[in-house]
Amino acid sequence: MAARKVWLDTDIGGDIDDALCLAYLLNQPHCELIGISTVGGEAGKRAMVADAICKAAGQNIPVYAGADNPLMPTDIYPTPDGAAKLPNWPHDTGFRPNQAVDAMRAAIRRHPHEISLLAVGHLTNVALLFRLDPEIPRLLKELYIMSGVFSEELEAGPDMPMANWNAWMDAHACAIVYGTQVPVHRTFGLNVTTRLVLGRHDNPGLFAAKVMQAVEDFGSPWLERHVMTFHDPLAAACLFEPELCEYERGSIGVDYTRDETLGKMTFRASGAGTLEIAAAVDRERFFEHYFAMTGRKP
Template identity: 70%
Template sequence: MTSACSSALTTRKIWLDTDIGGDIDDALCLAYLLRQPACELVGISTVGGEAERRAMVADAICHAAGRQDIPVYAGADRQLMPSSVCPTPDGASRLPDWPHRKIDKKDQAVDAMRRAIREQPHELSLLAVGHLTNIALLFRLDPEIPRLLKELHIMSGVFSPALEAGPDMPMGNWNAWLDRHACAIVYDADVPIRRTFGLNVTSQLALTQEAKPGLFESNRLMRAVGDFGSPWLASHAMTFHDPLAAACLFEPQLCAYQRGAISVDYTNVDTFGEMAFQPSTSNNSDDIAVTVDRERFFEHYFAITCGGR
């Protein structure tokens, strides 16, 4: 995507907060934003163990897309409360094979996000596809920030009794479970629009590599995504959780939504991070995705990321 192409369109200003470097869906999400002609990617911040290496993965993918202009910041690598869980980015093992800037300072993401939002009040859409530590720190540092956002899209939650009863829950609800205190802070904030994409919907977007042959050979950007995601794909499926939250910033009709209120459990050890949704017809800021048009989503995603530009 070139600046000339962007200027010819009505663009949406996006900040991506991500735990890129593990599950391939973060890289698939970034690839979509880099190729989406209506996206002005203002900045990227990383969260999670070894946040600096995660930031270098994001920067390498930007380089592969020819977008060295996008600022990338390393954020918090530890949760708000002490925890023995500190995941590391396996995909960062591929960094020697891809050009990138060296990022050796962490904990700069919150200041950068705060500055960008205050400089562009009510214009910036925040897309959060990792655990919410950076966002919670931002909201606590500057309590006016939530109201200065244009909108907040979050990939988190389950919102399905059947899935909640599964053997991998609540840990399977990773973005909420890993830092439930941060999640509770973010969902308690007064944001103009807060839209959540849970596993009950995103899990419908699983795709085998055989179903889309040549996906990671279509262009240099997708080759980088495939390479950084290869450690994950060696033992996991490819599910487009995060790309859905990104795509719906530009094509909200890909999903149907329900309005209500979300609460986060941060006190009960057996249900840490469980997000409960209560439907409501009141003027509440929370919308959750309840259905997705799978065929239309993949048609849109591949047209953007693997198209002729």
């Protein structure tokens, strides 16, 4: 398999799954990680976390701080709890704000039809990119996104719509991205990712490698209150092992007008178009693959 050029757009520094995703990409031998952009409150600190994990893996990957705030005004400003662990790990500090979109645009134009854009945070950076340069979506190789629910049972849960964080946090950006045509578009929602749950100590040795030690350290504030759900790593793994999931083709509409359903993503199956959602996942095979890539044999 030839190396795949990947750009990761992430809100790393909170939920540990972003760090688990980055560790996978850094260990995937067929991944050429050409850039990382951060999104969300204190995007500069999030860039430091990403840089520290890259350095723990012995790699120097270009990292760019992106949008701190969503497109529309809001009083919600999430901060990266994991950044408290930055003194424990070497990292660069000179991340200028709002550099991500220009860097993404330059990379995609430098490598037309070659870059897989993997977006695992809310979609502010991607929406700004698509609005700034409307040719960019056609110049991507593919767009993989972790977002959405696509389950009536989960949609009825008490944590909705906020639990659909990547869409809820910036529903307008989400609507822009899902209203834009790209050559290949796959979305991984909670209907499949919530099957990929592990406790911190369920797999002894998971955090043995140095890069995984950094992942655990930066994720420790999250792990004090939560288990690990491998939302983002699934989207990353399917770039290289698409058969880990089954897919359904159709279209997605995004609600950006009603508070009670803000960010709700509605899938309509049609069998046409370039957009697919993951409809099922092989849990055992996913974890075998993930552990193999990150240094622990299952």
